[in-house]
Amino acid sequence: MTLAVQCLNDRTGKGEGRPAFYVMKALFTFQLRIAVFLCLFMVGTLRMAAQNRVELVFAYGSEKEEWINEATAAFNRLGAKTAEGRVIHVQGLPMGSGECMDRVANGSLKANLVSPASGIFIKLANAEVRTRTGKDLVGETENLVLSPVVIAVWKPMAEALGWGSKPVGWSEILSLSKNPDGWGSLQAPQWGQFKLGHTHPEFSNSGLISILAETYAGAGKTAGLSLVDVTRPEVEDFVRGIEGTIVHYGASTGFFGKKMFQQGPGYLSAAVLYENMIIEANSGKYPLPFPVVAIYPKEGTFWSDHPVGVVDAEWNSAEQRRAAKRYVQFLLAPEQQRRALAFGFRPGLVDIPLASPLDKAHGVDPSEPKTTLEVPKPEVIRAVGQLWQKAKKHSRVVLVMDTSGSMNSGGRIENARKGAAQMLRLMKDEDTFSLLAFNARINWAMHSQQLAQGRATAEKTIASLWANGGTALYDAILAAHEDLQKSPDTGKISAVVVLTDGLDTNSKTSLELLMKAIRFDSENNNTRVFTIAYGEDANKAILQQIADATQAKSYSGTPENIESVFKDISTFF
Amino acid sequence: MSDEPKLTLIGKLFLLLILGACATGAWWAFNRHSAAAPGTASGASVASSSASAIPGPSEAVPSGGNASQATLPGAVGSIEIGVAYGTEKKRWLEWAAEEFPKTAAGRGIQVNLIPLGSIEAAQAITGGDKRIDAWTPAADLYTDTFVREFELKHGRPPISQQEQLALTPMVFVSWGERTQPFMVRYKEMTFKTVGEALKASGGWGGIAQKPEWGFYKFAHTHPSQSNSGLMALLLMAYDFHDKTRGLTMADILDPKFQGWMVDIESSVVEFPNSTGNLMKDMVLKGPSSFDCVLVYESVAIDYLKNAEGRWGTLQVTYPRKNLWSNNPYYVLATPWSDSRRQAAATALMKFLISEPAQKMALTHGFRPGNPAVPILFPESPFTTGQKFGLKVDLNGICESPKGEVIHNLLVGWNNNVRPH
Numbered sequence: 001m002t003l004a005v006q007c008l009n010d011r012t013g014k015g016e017g018r019p020a021f022y023v024m025k026a027l028f029t030f031q032l033r034i035a036v037f038l039c040l041f042m043v044g045t046l047r048m049a050a051q052n053r054v055e056l057v058f059a060y061g062s063e064k065e066e067w068i069n070e071a072t073a074a075f076n077r078l079g080a081k082t083a084e085g086r087v088i089h090v091q092g093l094p095m096g097s098g099e100c101m102d103r104v105a106n107g108s109l110k111a112n113l114v115s116p117a118s119g120i121f122i123k124l125a126n127a128e129v130r131t132r133t134g135k136d137l138v139g140e141t142e143n144l145v146l147s148p149v150v151i152a153v154w155k156p157m158a159e160a161l162g163w164g165s166k167p168v169g170w171s172e173i174l175s176l177s178k179n180p181d182g183w184g185s186l187q188a189p190q191w192g193q194f195k196l197g198h199t200h201p202e203f204s205n206s207g208l209i210s211i212l213a214e215t216y217a218g219a220g221k222t223a224g225l226s227l228v229d230v231t232r233p234e235v236e237d238f239v240r241g242i243e244g245t246i247v248h249y250g251a252s253t254g255f256f257g258k259k260m261f262q263q264g265p266g267y268l269s270a271a272v273l274y275e276n277m278i279i280e281a282n283s284g285k286y287p288l289p290f291p292v293v294a295i296y297p298k299e300g301t302f303w304s305d306h307p308v309g310v311v312d313a314e315w316n317s318a319e320q321r322r323a324a325k326r327y328v329q330f331l332l333a334p335e336q337q338r339r340a341l342a343f344g345f346r347p348g349l350v351d352i353p354l355a356s357p358l359d360k361a362h363g364v365d366p367s368e369p370k371t372t373l374e375v376p377k378p379e380v381i382r383a384v385g386q387l388w389q390k391a392k393k394h395s396r397v398v399l400v401m402d403t404s405g406s407m408n409s410g411g412r413i414e415n416a417r418k419g420a421a422q423m424l425r426l427m428k429d430e431d432t433f434s435l436l437a438f439n440a441r442i443n444w445a446m447h448s449q450q451l452a453q454g455r456a457t458a459e460k461t462i463a464s465l466w467a468n469g470g471t472a473l474y475d476a477i478l479a480a481h482e483d484l485q486k487s488p489d490t491g492k493i494s495a496v497v498v499l500t501d502g503l504d505t506n507s508k509t510s511l512e513l514l515m516k517a518i519r520f521d522s523e524n525n526n527t528r529v530f531t532i533a534y535g536e537d538a539n540k541a542i543l544q545q546i547a548d549a550t551q552a553k554s555y556s557g558t559p560e561n562i563e564s565v566f567k568d569i570s571t572f573f
Numbered sequence: 574m575s576d577e578p579k580l581t582l583i584g585k586l587f588l589l590l591i592l593g594a595c596a597t598g599a600w601w602a603f604n605r606h607s608a609a610a611p612g613t614a615s616g617a618s619v620a621s622s623s624a625s626a627i628p629g630p631s632e633a634v635p636s637g638g639n640a641s642q643a644t645l646p647g648a649v650g651s652i653e654i655g656v657a658y659g660t661e662k663k664r665w666l667e668w669a670a671e672e673f674p675k676t677a678a679g680r681g682i683q684v685n686l687i688p689l690g691s692i693e694a695a696q697a698i699t700g701g702d703k704r705i706d707a708w709t710p711a712a713d714l715y716t717d718t719f720v721r722e723f724e725l726k727h728g729r730p731p732i733s734q735q736e737q738l739a740l741t742p743m744v745f746v747s748w749g750e751r752t753q754p755f756m757v758r759y760k761e762m763t764f765k766t767v768g769e770a771l772k773a774s775g776g777w778g779g780i781a782q783k784p785e786w787g788f789y790k791f792a793h794t795h796p797s798q799s800n801s802g803l804m805a806l807l808l809m810a811y812d813f814h815d816k817t818r819g820l821t822m823a824d825i826l827d828p829k830f831q832g833w834m835v836d837i838e839s840s841v842v843e844f845p846n847s848t849g850n851l852m853k854d855m856v857l858k859g860p861s862s863f864d865c866v867l868v869y870e871s872v873a874i875d876y877l878k879n880a881e882g883r884w885g886t887l888q889v890t891y892p893r894k895n896l897w898s899n900n901p902y903y904v905l906a907t908p909w910s911d912s913r914r915q916a917a918a919t920a921l922m923k924f925l926i927s928e929p930a931q932k933m934a935l936t937h938g939f940r941p942g943n944p945a946v947p948i949l950f951p952e953s954p955f956t957t958g959q960k961f962g963l964k965v966d967l968n969g970i971c972e973s974p975k976g977e978v979i980h981n982l983l984v985g986w987n988n989n990v991r992p993h
Binding site: 146148167300305348351370371374 | 786843876
């Protein structure tokens with residue numbers, strides 16, 4: 001640098017006396033050029049890097065998210081290349097298994113490889129795509145990991161059912177659910193009624209598996225379930241009996257597990273979960289009041305076998321397909337498979353023996369299940385879905401909609417109307433719907449209408465909402481809650497869905513009084529309040545508090561995502 | 574004129590030097606980026622330390638249509654041949670595809686392994702699949718039909734040379750814990766007793782007072798998609814008629830046999846398309862999925878150890894009548910194959926029957942086709958596996974029936990057994 005400065009001074013002959021100024025100026029000019037050059041160079045480099053990569057989109061069932069996240073990060077760090085010399089980069093997209101296969105089948109998600117939680121979803125998607133294109137969506141698959149679907153039960157309750165001394169299954173749960181004394185029939189009246197949770201079968205693998213297992217148990221079969229079986233009255237009675245104990249449905253198996261382990265036996269006696277979730281619960285992740293154990297239904301269950309396969313679609317190039325196979329090989333390598341075992345999954349690689357934490361100390365039995373069920377044909381699966389629609393626990397829903405003046409801004413009211421209409425579409429004809437619109441006052445726009453008759457009216461009423469005035473949020477929630485509680489119906493799921501974009505400004509009811517009135521009590525006060533904090537001005541903390549008090553769920557909504565928020569809420573009904 | 578300072582030539586050179594250094598640094602960063610994920614500081618070191626976890630480009634790719642490759646980098650006059658094979662030999666052939674190019678005879682020869690079921694492969698070759706230079710199905714059951722159809726279409730015989738690579742019979746594989754009560758109840762494991770167990774009232778409750786084991790579950794592969802599935806039907810036919818040779822059309826069309834066969838088959842849990850997948854499923858999912866399967870002895874041997882670490886021991890039982898799968902290797906003389914490719918395919922065949930390759934076949938559970946390679950020695954799987962029921966000497970070996978008998982057996986199955 002000294003030499004450069006010397007040269008610089010020699011050239012001008014004017015540096016004497018003020019070389020520092022010129023040096024600084026020259027350096028500044030130089031640095032500017034270098035900066036411009038480097039920016040251009042970096043842009044070029046990044047473009048070249050992008051061109052030198054093969055991107056793979058991997059859509060998979062969210063049950064294995066933690067393991068896949070870890071394994072995919074390790075794979076991407078390796079910098080594995082295709083035969084063409086391009087670096088393979090995998091982007092994992094965890095989602096519900098049903099959603100995963102639906103979106104890939106209809107082309108709205110251009111995934112290169114998929115792994116739903118169960119082969120049932122591959123079978124259904126292939127059947128659907130084959131009717132359109134004449135070929136399967138996914139060809140040969142390999143099992144990444146395995147985990148049987150089990151009934152997770154608090155250990156004292158499982159023992160009361162006979163767990164540990166005899167085979168237990170759906171029939172024990174049915175007789176308990178039909179007994180008006182509930183747990184009292186098993187000398188445990190202090191536990192109240194038996195309460196079961198499983199996910200919505202149209203959105204989640206474990207929900208679909210639950211209703212298939214219930215139907216098989218009702219038909220007394222383990223294979224060859226037929227359309228005739230599904231229409232038998234005693235099978236419908238069996239499914240109706242089990243479904244009558246449902247607390248509510250939901251989109252995510254993980255949500256049920258988490259809620260059950262956090263809220264304790266007062267919230268759920270049992271839930272249909274994956275075996276690995278029992279292991280996770282008993283590994284110290286939650287402060288459990290009792291251990292949780294896995295009941296492997298004696299009538300049989302299904303394996304969640306996590307098949308992985310390459311998508312046979314025009315967007316998947318030959319290079320991407322080969323790259324996808326490299327990635328699958330990586331996931332099936334011993335190192336990754338051993339990590340899967342640590343996450344509570346049974347490895348898909350036969351060379352790895354089953355060991356801790358797959359043991360009785362973690363509430364599971366590696367020698368189970370003793371019996372598994374045959375995956376029915378696609379048309380039978382669809383018929384079971386229709387049977388569930390008839391036999392499921394239906395809902396009473398009050399939609400509490402903020403129509404205060406602030407809802408006029410940013411298209412909030414328009415999008416909220418669209419979201420509410422979306423929820424309405426997903427509700428069944430047997431469900432009952434009320435609409436309570438509020439600003440400074442509360443107005444019953446529609447009250448307790450069964451949707452079989454009132455759907456069109458409900459749609460019109462929602463579409464006619466407009467915004468003006470203040471916000472009497474607490475009064476509105478209290479009114480909706482009291483309306484459902486004054487005529488309790490344990491045969492239905494009772495829920496209030498609240499959408500608001502601001503703070504309470506006009507209520508006579510205090511927050512303290514509201515919380516006292518709505519707090520969940522499994523025997524007498526079991527209406528759940530789902531809340532949507534719509535936009536930035538809503539008080540998310542208070543709305544979360546309200547949802548938590550009723551063991552429901554709180555959402556953050558925006559005009560952009562509000563339809564998907566309502567869709568998610570509808571999976572609880 | 575500006576009175577700003579100007580750079581001298583040396584100054585410019587100096588600055589160019591710095592720019593060059595920057596460019597070199599950026600290029601180094603780019604290369605590093607290519608070798609690791611963006612934003613990963615330690616990508617390079619992780620790549621080198623974990624590289625063994627992922628197979629390289631020359632390593633095998635699992636079945637599904639893509640070829641496995643064994644390349645000889647830099648070989649002069651290298652040639653590529655495709656070998657269609659039954660997946661029961663997957664592990665052994667993948668080893669061979671790696672090792673063969675390292676030999677003098679295999680230098681410069683790249684072997685592409687193409688996994689195809691027997692019928693599928695025969696149809697592909699007849700249909701003109703130019704990737705295939707050699708074919709090694711599990712058995713020669715389809716060979717007559719293949720040769721006839723190929724000659725009809727191409728006007729020439731398709732096989733220039735052939736060799737028997739290895740032998741393996743069929744076996745029943747069942748869980749040790751459940752085999753004993755089965756034997757107490759039925760005394761022997763045959764198609765007849767398996768059929769009775771499948772129909773037992775109350776499943777295991779009726780068989781051995783074990784209702785918690787559910788129904789008795791038996792499986793073999795799909796007869797139209799997998800050679801071992803066809804073997805199962807043939808063994809049923811030989812067993813029913815209690816003969817080892819001379820299976821006729823009349824035997825197959827016999828209504829009593831058809832009724833008996835359909836009765837058993839309608840209770841079979843599943844008909845997978847690959848013997849390896851069936852056995853793997855049994856080991857992965859345990860007795861809940863299958864109590865008993867009918868597979869090749871070699872496939873059973875490959876999985877015996879794996880099962881021990883999962884669900885307990887497996888037990889091998891030989892059917893009263895049996896058939897050899899002789900794993901033939903055919904060098905194809907197709908119109909699209911030239912003498913160099915046929916010579917390369919022949920060289921691979923010679924390698925596969927050489928002593929080192931035959932010893933490797935034995936470790937994968939095959940009985941060597943080369944009589945110079947012994948079967949029984951202390952480390953042989955046939956010695957160590959005796960506790961699982963493995964034995965070398967077999968009785969009741971049946972002959973391969975004629976093509977028309979096989980064809981009608983399949984037609985009967987397809988017409989009368991529920992398709993899956």
